[in-house]
Amino acid sequence: MTRFKHFWIILWLISSPVHAEFRHFGDWTNKEKGLYTAYNVLSYIDYTQTKTALRHPCECFKEANPLFGDYPHPDKLALTQATVSGILYYWIGSEKEDQLNNTMIWGIAVRSYVVYHNNEVGLSWQLAF
Numbered sequence: 196m197t198r199f200k201h202f203w204i205i206l207w208l209i210s211s212p213v214h215a216e217f218r219h220f221g222d223w224t225n226k227e228k229g230l231y232t233a234y235n236v237l238s239y240i241d242y243t244q245t246k247t248a249l250r251h252p253c254e255c256f257k258e259a260n261p262l263f264g265d266y267p268h269p270d271k272l273a274l275t276q277a278t279v280s281g282i283l284y285y286w287i288g289s290e291k292e293d294q295l296n297n298t299m300i301w302g303i304a305v306r307s308y309v310v311y312h313n314n315e316v317g318l319s320w321q322l323a324f
Contacts, residue, residue: 220286227287230299234283238276238308244313245272256316 220228246269248256257265263272283302289296 218292220284220288223287224292226293226296227299230296230303231283232286233281234299234306235305237303240282240310241273241306241313242272242276244310244319248313 220231223231245258249258249266249269258267263275283299287299
């Protein structure tokens with residue numbers, strides 16, 4: 196339990212809306228829903244590519260993100276993805292409609308580049324499916 200103590204604290208903070216007018220997914224615009232979903236699909240593909248690469252028998256792949264170290268545990272990667280997704284959910288729900296669309300587009304562009312780069316080094320995006 197202590198290993199994930201910070202995760203539970205963050206989850207608690209983002210799950211208790213401070214704003215009275217918090218908008219949940221059903222109240223979002225179609226564009227917000229689409230951008231949030233696209234970001235999470237790309238995050239899942241990146242996670243699956245990374246997990247597969249780190250388990251490869253050649254041991255010729257390592258994580259490029261310096262925040263994780265060369266060989267992070269898959270649970271750490273999954274918890275990070277879930278935490279970022281939760282923060283984005285809270286952030287979108289706390290703002291006015293379509294307020295964060297440009298920010299989400301940039302996030303999708305970065306995630307798309309990462310998935311594309313992983314594909315270029317031999318980790319197909321099809322691994323996720």
